[in-house]
Amino acid sequence: MKFNSLRGMQDIIPEESHFWQHIEENARGLLELHNYHEIRTPILEQAELFLRSIGEDTDIVEKEMYIFNDKKGRRIALRPEGTASVVRAYIQNSLFNNPSPQKFYYIGPMFRYERPQKGRFRQFHQIGVECFGITAPSVEAELIWILKQFFEKLNLKNLTYEINSLGCKKCRPLYKENLFKFLNNMIINLCNDCQRRFGKNPLRVLDCKVSGCREVLKDVPFMIDFLCNDCKAHFSAFQNELDGYGINYFINPKIVRGLDYYTGTVFEVTTTMLGAQNAIAAGGRYDELVEYFGGPSTPAAGFAIGMERLVELSKDNLSIEPKRPLVYVAYAGKGVDREVKRVISELRKEGFIVERAYEEVSLKNQLKKADKLRVEWVIIVGEEEIKRALYKWKRMREGTQGEASLEEIIKLLRVSI
Ligand code: HAM
Numbered sequence: 294m295k296f297n298s299l300r301g302m303q304d305i306i307p308e309e310s311h312f313w314q315h316i317e318e319n320a321r322g323l324l325e326l327h328n329y330h331e332i333r334t335p336i337l338e339q340a341e342l343f344l345r346s347i348g349e350d351t352d353i354v355e356k357e358m359y360i361f362n363d364k365k366g367r368r369i370a371l372r373p374e375g376t377a378s379v380v381r382a383y384i385q386n387s388l389f390n391n392p393s394p395q396k397f398y399y400i401g402p403m404f405r406y407e408r409p410q411k412g413r414f415r416q417f418h419q420i421g422v423e424c425f426g427i428t429a430p431s432v433e434a435e436l437i438w439i440l441k442q443f444f445e446k447l448n449l450k451n452l453t454y455e456i457n458s459l460g461c462k463k464c465r466p467l468y469k470e471n472l473f474k475f476l477n478n479m480i481i482n483l484c485n486d487c488q489r490r491f492g493k494n495p496l497r498v499l500d501c502k503v504s505g506c507r508e509v510l511k512d513v514p515f516m517i518d519f520l521c522n523d524c525k526a527h528f529s530a531f532q533n534e535l536d537g538y539g540i541n542y543f544i545n546p547k548i549v550r551g552l553d554y555y556t557g558t559v560f561e562v563t564t565t566m567l568g569a570q571n572a573i574a575a576g577g578r579y580d581e582l583v584e585y586f587g588g589p590s591t592p593a594a595g596f597a598i599g600m601e602r603l604v605e606l607s608k609d610n611l612s613i614e615p616k617r618p619l620v621y622v623a624y625a626g627k628g629v630d631r632e633v634k635r636v637i638s639e640l641r642k643e644g645f646i647v648e649r650a651y652e653e654v655s656l657k658n659q660l661k662k663a664d665k666l667r668v669e670w671v672i673i674v675g676e677e678e679i680k681r682a683l684y685k686w687k688r689m690r691e692g693t694q695g696e697a698s699l700e701e702i703i704k705l706l707r708v709s710i
């Protein structure tokens with residue numbers, strides 16, 4: 294019997310996982326410098342959490358959620374994103390009682406039943422960040438600043454920072470009315486998907502990539518021209534903040550995002566290097582979500598980075614090698630097992646990566662194996678060596694060799710790395 298992983302779900306094998314580790318370590322380091330703290334929420338949640346926050350008429354909820362009934366018939370979902378879960382955890386754990394702002398990050402798998410293609414998977418991973426408690430646009434500007442620093446650290450080039458404002462409950466209804474009127478006159482010229490979206494969630498029509506729809510949308514009204522004074526002031530202050538960081542951005546009035554919880558600022562970081570799946574990070578404000586879920590009224594903003602896309606983009610720019618063993622400890626003769634174990638564990642305690650033979654093989658074969666593993670050092674533990682408390686060492690690449698006590702060998706190893 295032979296099994297394969299499910300469509301759209303991939304293994305991250307060691308040849309790739311060192312990129313992932315490098316990216317994750319960098320992300321943690323950078324986020325912790327900005328006083329963000331890790332939060333880990335369950336992968337399974339009540340489906341209702343996502344239906345209510347992301348929105349019933351969004352693609353994610355309509356078509357892409359992994360939902361099942363548990364043994365008691367409760368509707369459970371594999372999380373398609375992290376924001377709703379963090380909001381739930383923020384309320385459930387009364388984290389609003391802690392000093393504001395509360396700043397969280399998470400790294401983990403998300404699940405969406407999408408049609409898999411380059412850069413789009415059914416199980417994918419996000420590095421996500423959520424900040425609760427601050428209304429000022431300095432929060433979302435700093436979020437973009439964090440993204441910029443992170444991408445620069447990973448040597449990513451040619452990224453575009455696109456921003457927009459989706460208004461608030463005061464100004465959005467008037468905009469929606471205008472959008473509705475506009476689209477109503479054009480309906481027969483829209484693609485089937487857009488005709489469906491029009492009835493349910495007309496904002497999503499702006500997102501359509503079909504060329505016929507793009508033509509129809511040439512003169513579509515944009516939210517940005519309907520912002521109330523508060524939203525206008527916020528958006529303009531946000532841009533001043535970005536200027537203060539020296540970030541180049543452009544306003545893309547067509548960004549509507551695929552999740553309903555956003556209010557005000559939204560943004561996407563895009564690349565031309567990944568074909569159709571061009572967003573590597575996206576986020577924005579969601580000032581109403583905490584209250585909507587029964588928490589105290591709390592402004593919030595965040596983003597999530599798609600890790601698969603990030604790895605794809607950055608692996609050619611990063612010269613990081615998977616970790617290799619530094620030392621191979623070989624044995625020679627019988628009755629040396631105890632000492633071999635001691636030498637190996639002393640070396641590992643010192644932090645050196647050590648490999649060894651697990652089965653009985655000749656010294657010659659052990660040396661061959663060490664050579665294949667491209668280790669730098671071989672240390673041979675034999676009966677004679679044990680008696681004298683001196684071990685043979687070989688530097689494989691330099692071809693030098695000698696004898697030394699374990700303490701001396703440890704010193705030599707330290708100097709060599
Ligand atoms: P999102 O735009 O749905 O936002 O996803 C964020 C990023 O996750 C995308 O820009 C993309 O890089 C990656 N991504 C999404 N779907 C897939 C997929 N099927 N395969 C591979 N990568 C994917 C959110 O999830 C929001 N929770 C972001 C946020 C946090 N907003 C506020 N706080």
